[in-house]
Amino acid sequence: MSRRSRSTIGRLPLVLLLPALLGLAFLLIPLVGLLAKAPWSTLPSRLFSTDVWDALRLSLLCATAATAMCMVLGIPLAWLLARAPIPGRGVIRALVTVPLVLPPVVGGVALLLVLGRRGLVGQHLDAWFGISLPFTTAGVIVAEAFVAMPFLVISVEGALRAADPRYEEAAATLGAGRWLTFRRVTLPSIAPGVVAGAVLCWARALGEFGATITFAGNFPGRTTTMPLAVYLALETDPDVAVVLSLVLLIVSVVVLASLRERWISGLR
């Protein structure tokens, strides 16, 4: 077995092998650089400074709230795309994935135009309920949810398509209505897809920068999440930027490890 795989590698064309190794190095060396440049001696004191701690706490809170929002809205949307006989489903699916490819800054601008104090919806929110989203923590959550929701929808829709709808029929013959069937049969059967989607969604929300800074601004303790803090720190105290980046790197690696290959099957 091992001899055969060694001989296979030996026969790999150099023209593929060389760029492949370069690509790998290109992806990994910046991360190694981050580790090499870390101010290890002063790391603990910097790590537990209130600025870092506030940013981390805010980031975790907002990413989690955004993920919850995405699940409440995104799972039913995925169900609609996968199961409901609606016309123009392909177009709707394409629209849902727009935030995936849209530059996040553009998303932030769009959110400002709609939810800003004079925006299409924002003016009514302000007038009727006294709610103003821009430049608040709630605004951070909205911005992150906007950018991250497609990850959840795509993953859950894939899981729904792979699930056998005949189990839902079996539930119906046992007397379960649509909602009960969804809760007790459909949702448990797609749980791995939902978990994978939620983790991806959460990771995307955690790293969100462009839409957040555009829509929610940069107010320490209120809207300054980790990525924003990294960007700020880079101009004032690069060592802090490195520490913050390390923390985000560790969180990312932990997320990746917890998913292993699962997210791939969740997306398919």
Add this chain to the structure above:
Amino acid sequence: MTLHAEIRVARGEFDLSLDLTVEPGEVVALLGPNGAGKTTALRAISGLLPLGDGRIALDEEVWDEPPRTFRTPDRRPIGVVFQDYLLFDHLNCLENVAFGLRARGVDKHAARAEATRWLDTVGLSSYARSRPRSLSGGQAQRVALVRALATSPSLLLLDEPLAALDASTTLHVRAELGQHLDRFPGHTLLVTHDPLDAMVLADRLVIVEHGRVVQEGRPTEIARRPRTDYVAQLVGLNLYRGRASGNTVSLSEGGTITLAEPASGPVHVAFPPTAVSLYPEAPSGSPRNTWPATVTGIEQHAHTVRVRLTATPAGPTTLLADITPAAVADLHLSPGQPLHASLKATEIHTYPV
């Protein structure tokens, strides 16, 4: 309470049009080849497929009558055993059986107690905490059966309930299923392509081909007097149509058969393959119903060999004969071989078309 179903469903090229009635306590088997529309009929009755036209009603309670009335499956008093059972893998056996009761509003403790009792009736109470995935085929079938029965449905629908089992367990599970169906007071509709399942389990057979009922009746009646080639093949008889005049039937496919008892008019002619004997030379005295024949196929059955022959132009186009393996050896049978086939007139059964 009688179930009346006039099922009219059109799906592209295929259209299904069949009328069914099932009396309380009766087990009716819908028997037919693959693609005959059996499963479509079952889906229509269970509400998984709305009727195109027609009516389904349990006594005065109308379940489906387009375009006015349609009850979704969860609002029909039914239990369905699906071909591959469709047990919920994220629930254990007890929760699977309790699912229907919970869905119909029974509280958790009562539902669990009832489900435990049901599992006990099929000897699976020790598997209450097991996942369906870990069960054998026969056990999964029994869990599926009690899951369907637990809600005390008026109508039990079984879709090929034994098809997913291997041959060694089928016999046992079929016998056990028969006992449960005997005890079940409601209506039972069984869909199957296996004549043995239908004959053993059902009180009445409804035979469906190409979306139409071609014959219905008690199993003994069907086994004696098949009306289509498909049914004749199911029950293992040679079947022909022809016009009888005295002791002679002129077959519609050509050739004649001589009867022991006179008949008249259009008739079915049926006889078992064991009534046919094969000889290398024309038998002496040349009795009636002896034809030169050619072997077209040979199949090994359990303890006999079934020989497919053609006896045109004097006799039937296709003819099945069951002979012993010893006779096969004596005759040195091979396809294309010319022989003489002889049919005992006393074993021929005729009945009007």
